Amino acid sequence: MKKLMEGSEAMAEAAIAAGCRFFAGYPMTPFTELLEHFARRMPEVGGVCINAESELEAVGMAWGALATGARAATGSTGQGLSLMQESFSEITLAELPLVIFNMARGQQDYYQSTRGGGHGDYRHIVLAPADLAEAIELTQLAFHLADTWRNPVLVYGDYLTAHIQEAVEVDPLELGPVADKDWALDGSLGGTGRSRIISPLGFAKTGRRSPGIEQHLRTMTDKSRQIEAAEVRVEVGHVDDAQTVIVAFGTPGKFVRYVVNQLRADGERIGFVRPITLWPYPTDAVAAAAEGARTVGVFELCAGQMIDDVRLSVLGRAPVVGIGGISTDGSGFGVGPLLDAEIIRDRILALHRGETMPPLPDNERLEV
Amino acid sequence: MKLVGQAKPDLLLSQEHHMCPGCGEPMALRGYLEAISELGLTQRTIAVHGIGCYTSFSMTTDLDLVQALHGRAPSVATGIKRMRPDAIVFTLQGDGDMVNEGLQEVLHTAARGENITCVLLNNGVFGETGGHMTATTVLGQRTKNSLDGRDANYHGYPILIGDLIARLQGAAYVARGSVHNAAGFARTKRMFKRAFETQVRGEGFSFVEVLTMCPTGWFIPTTEGPSYMNETLGEVHIMGELKVDGVIRTTDELHEENIRKAAEIEAALARGGVDA
Amino acid sequence: MSRSVGTVTIAVEACKGCDLCIPACPPAVLSMSIGVNRNGYHHPELHDGCTGCSACLMVCPDFVFTVYRAERSRG
Numbered sequence: 001m002k003k004l005m006e007g008s009e010a011m012a013e014a015a016i017a018a019g020c021r022f023f024a025g026y027p028m029t030p031f032t033e034l035l036e037h038f039a040r041r042m043p044e045v046g047g048v049c050i051n052a053e054s055e056l057e058a059v060g061m062a063w064g065a066l067a068t069g070a071r072a073a074t075g076s077t078g079q080g081l082s083l084m085q086e087s088f089s090e091i092t093l094a095e096l097p098l099v100i101f102n103m104a105r106g107q108q109d110y111y112q113s114t115r116g117g118g119h120g121d122y123r124h125i126v127l128a129p130a131d132l133a134e135a136i137e138l139t140q141l142a143f144h145l146a147d148t149w150r151n152p153v154l155v156y157g158d159y160l161t162a163h164i165q166e167a168v169e170v171d172p173l174e175l176g177p178v179a180d181k182d183w184a185l186d187g188s189l190g191g192t193g194r195s196r197i198i199s200p201l202g203f204a205k206t207g208r209r210s211p212g213i214e215q216h217l218r219t220m221t222d223k224s225r226q227i228e229a230a231e232v233r234v235e236v237g238h239v240d241d242a243q244t245v246i247v248a249f250g251t252p253g254k255f256v257r258y259v260v261n262q263l264r265a266d267g268e269r270i271g272f273v274r275p276i277t278l279w280p281y282p283t284d285a286v287a288a289a290a291e292g293a294r295t296v297g298v299f300e301l302c303a304g305q306m307i308d309d310v311r312l313s314v315l316g317r318a319p320v321v322g323i324g325g326i327s328t329d330g331s332g333f334g335v336g337p338l339l340d341a342e343i344i345r346d347r348i349l350a351l352h353r354g355e356t357m358p359p360l361p362d363n364e365r366l367e368v
Numbered sequence: 369m370k371l372v373g374q375a376k377p378d379l380l381l382s383q384e385h386h387m388c389p390g391c392g393e394p395m396a397l398r399g400y401l402e403a404i405s406e407l408g409l410t411q412r413t414i415a416v417h418g419i420g421c422y423t424s425f426s427m428t429t430d431l432d433l434v435q436a437l438h439g440r441a442p443s444v445a446t447g448i449k450r451m452r453p454d455a456i457v458f459t460l461q462g463d464g465d466m467v468n469e470g471l472q473e474v475l476h477t478a479a480r481g482e483n484i485t486c487v488l489l490n491n492g493v494f495g496e497t498g499g500h501m502t503a504t505t506v507l508g509q510r511t512k513n514s515l516d517g518r519d520a521n522y523h524g525y526p527i528l529i530g531d532l533i534a535r536l537q538g539a540a541y542v543a544r545g546s547v548h549n550a551a552g553f554a555r556t557k558r559m560f561k562r563a564f565e566t567q568v569r570g571e572g573f574s575f576v577e578v579l580t581m582c583p584t585g586w587f588i589p590t591t592e593g594p595s596y597m598n599e600t601l602g603e604v605h606i607m608g609e610l611k612v613d614g615v616i617r618t619t620d621e622l623h624e625e626n627i628r629k630a631a632e633i634e635a636a637l638a639r640g641g642v643d644a
Numbered sequence: 645m646s647r648s649v650g651t652v653t654i655a656v657e658a659c660k661g662c663d664l665c666i667p668a669c670p671p672a673v674l675s676m677s678i679g680v681n682r683n684g685y686h687h688p689e690l691h692d693g694c695t696g697c698s699a700c701l702m703v704c705p706d707f708v709f710t711v712y713r714a715e716r717s718r719g
Contacts, residue, residue: 021451022447022450022451024447048450050446052443053472053476054472056439056443056473057440057443057446057472057473057476058443059443060436060437060442060443060446060447060473061444061446061447061450062447063434063436063440063443063444063447064416064434064443064444064445064446064447064448064449064451065447065448065450066447067414067434067444067447067448068447068451068452072447072451086437087437087440090437094435185414185432185433185434185448185452186414186432186452186455187411187412187413187414187431187432187452187455187456187457188411188412188432189411189432190379190404190410190411190413190430190431190432191378191379191405191410191411191430191431192430193411195429195430195431195432195433196433197426197427197432197433197434197435198433198434198435199426199434199435200435201435203426204427205381205427205428205430206381206382206427206428207381207382210427
């Protein structure tokens with residue numbers, strides 16, 4: 001049965017439906033509501049939600065919970081996730097299936113999510129839902145992919161994903177089996193029982209074959225290549241004969257899809273590409289869409305970050321132009337007037353017709 | 369002849385390790401590994417190691433184990449314990465790891481009354497990097513970045529972490545032992561047992577700090593390690609059971625007890641042995 | 645004491661020559677060797693009079709000592 005829920009509640013319910021039984025976080029706008037829902041719901045399902053004393057502690061607690069084989073998650077907004085980056089690196093190298101929620105302020109955390117703010121050669125999968133139905137699906141998929149690959153997965157939400165209310169239904173998805181967690185710890189294997197170790201350093205217990213740190217890091221790199229080959233997800237529309245292709249993700253991707261569909265109905269040869277996985281990036285889909293296009297526009301709510309990946313995909317087939325920009329509400333937490341179908345339409349048409357790009361709207365409009 | 373003590377603790381997969389000559393950390397390791405064995409907790413224990421010299425024991429320790437980041441072990445242990453309440457969960461950290469990098473983690477974990485045991489190996493220096501000042505380095509102590517001795521006006525004062533933790537309501541058992549002599553080892557091993565028993569009974573956070581020798585990081589001969597430890601660290605970080613059954617002991621009480629206990633144990637050793 | 649009520653075995657190759665066992669031995673029946681082990685460290689040697697008290701084991705960082713004691717009632 002459908003129920004009116006805000007995105008944070010829907011995502012918490014989806015996580016619980018996926019079997020998540022541990023969550024730790026620290027309040028921060030616009031992530032706070034997700035923490036609130038976990039705090040309320042976890043005890044009801046036999047799980048644990050800890051209001052951690054900092055983001056550092058939150059991710060550490062999730063690390064411990066994961067080591068026992070539990071499905072566990074943490075999250076914050078980009079600022080809080082900055083504090084967790086060291087642990088994300090090491091958890092990835094320790095091959096623990098962490099799920100991370102970034103309820104971001106705009107799209108300024110694209111680099112952080114896809115390049116990682118942490119040290120070393122590590123990668124984690126990034127899923128970017130465009131609406132609540134997709135957020136429910138991708139949240140569940142995140143836990144499945146994390147277990148499948150023994151690799152962290154980040155769900156990139158935003159202010160609107162967190163707060164918009166829609167009538168949605170959280171049905172547990174059947175995503176297929178995942179391997180037994182024969183690496184998890186319960187404390188029972190000490191004293192000749194072949195005790196286990198979970199380490200980011202490629203450690204093995206004495207007497208067993210240890211890959212050593214170099215081979216361990218190479219194995220992790222191989223895994224990243226496999227994920228890149230297997231897990232790309234993307235939505236593409238009207239690109240076959242498009243003269244102009246617009247690339248956008250997340251909630252802005254939903255707006256762009258709506259505007260491009262309208263423009264198509266008006267007869268304009270415009271298409272869109274909406275990356276659903278930000279890593280691995282849908283390089284081939286963007287490249288194919290750019291083939292034959294006159295120009296590729298990138299609409300993102302930041303100074304321009306994903307545009308790098310678009311350029312790396314297009315590889316000179318067409319000019320790549322940023323048509324988004326920084327636009328926040330007065331507080332800086334929420335989205336600004338740029339995320340408006342009419343304004344996006346004007347900007348796409350300006351690019352499509354080779355006209356001067358209109359200036360970015362000011363957020364005074366919101367104070368009317 | 370009856371075997372009364374074996375060289376290698378049962379819960380070590382190898383006798384070999386890479387600690388320097390005269391290091392106190394392996395003795396502390398022996399203390400808690402024997403305590404775990406003797407309490408029958410071997411098959412329900414999960415260890416969480418921080419980053420320091422002792423980290424290399426992660427591979428030889430025959431217990432289920434998580435290798436955590438520098439400073440973060442108490443939070444990792446919290447996540448483990450909440451998901452496996454029946455497991456006995458303990459952390460191993462040095463003073464750099466716990467009191468410098470991760471001070472707030474251990475304090476909050478104690479304040480929450482998290483039913484785990486945190487073990488601190490306190491030698492007042494970063495041993496692994498080669499003898500640098502930590503938050504527990506005592507005034508006057510020479511390190512590579514306090515060459516003329518720690519100066520309160522310039523470097524600030526040391527943190528007496530055991531005393532700090534004892535003041536927190538969630539801490540059920542807090543003790544500070546040492547391994548500078550056999551009597552110290554025997555007392556410390558009893559402290560480990562009491563800490564783990566506290567956890568088994570579900571009484572809340574337990575903490576054992578162990579003063580250990582680091583002759584390499586102190587730039588002294590190994591033979592001077594025990595007396596240096598006792599006279600520098602030991603005079604500031606006062607040994608003893610700092611909190612038992614919720615009652616905090618004063619420094620004077622600890623001093624008096626230390627003198628009495630040391631005499632008792634030394635007398636017992638002279639008679640032919642103590643039951644640690 | 646002419647007769648030993650205890651004894652220890654010493655894994656000399658594991659010893660790193662720290663000397664901590666020497667002053668720790670209540671009956672003072674350990675001394676450091678003149679010779680060295682494979683790693684070049686002097687190591688303890690046992691003389692008559694061991695009580696099997698385990699003090700050496702407790703202070704040894706390198707897990708060198710195994711301790712035995714005669715089965716008797718202690719008074």
